[in-house]
Amino acid sequence: MSAVEVSYTEDGAADAPVVVLSNSLGATRGMWDPQVPALAERYRVVTYDTRGHGESPAPAGPYTVDDLVDDLLALLDRLGARRAHVVGLSLGGMTAMRLAAREPSRVGRLALLATSAAPDPQGFLDRAVQARAGGTAPLAPAIVGRWLTPGYAAQHPQLVARLEAMIAAADDEGYASCCEAVGHFDARDDLARITAPTLVVSGADDPALPPPHQQAIAGGIAGARLVTISPGAHLPNLEQPLEVTGELLAHLDAAGSSA
């Protein structure tokens, strides 16, 4: 499938090193709102909506993670960014991982949050069927139940409502096709090919992709550093924004800020 022109936002100085952030399944680029202001003080920050999400096109499926990588490479080309630091969470982390293995020269430093090199396929393939049959809205409460720890969700009902609305607004076919991309993803052979300095972040309480998934990634990428956020579920960047942003900045700044 050919690349689609994804919708994106830029923050920060146009001549600063580029950091691109890739969203999780069901989210939009808005999921990075807690991180963008601090990152934009030092970087040209690019957030975008993965196809099937937010304001990006949702072409007919099937999709693979390689299609999502092609979209991201096309975006970097449009921006004139030969090389970028790449940050991805969950599905976004799968895109980032595959990009770093396929095109090492395009990636400066890599940050992989709450993601997996080998997600259990059946749940995602079943969810694709459910999304096509009944839409994403009925799935939203259970999904958000995995994004935040129960205690944090109980204290932040407006955030929960906003996240559920974000999932409900996803294109049903696009969301289902992204579920299939996750279900068919296997990057275990990619890991040894990744040469970018890599930070791996786990949510200690993530019921969607628990810490052993990130431990496997960190064990497979030479020199990778693993950090566990606690308490934290599948979207630790929302629940622990200061800690996650601090870890990202420490990792990216170690490059001497050039991508």
Ligand SMILES: O=C(O)CC1=CCC(=O)O1
């Ligand atoms: O939606 C979930 O349950 C968790 C998830 C897996 C891949 C992704 O991006 O989110």
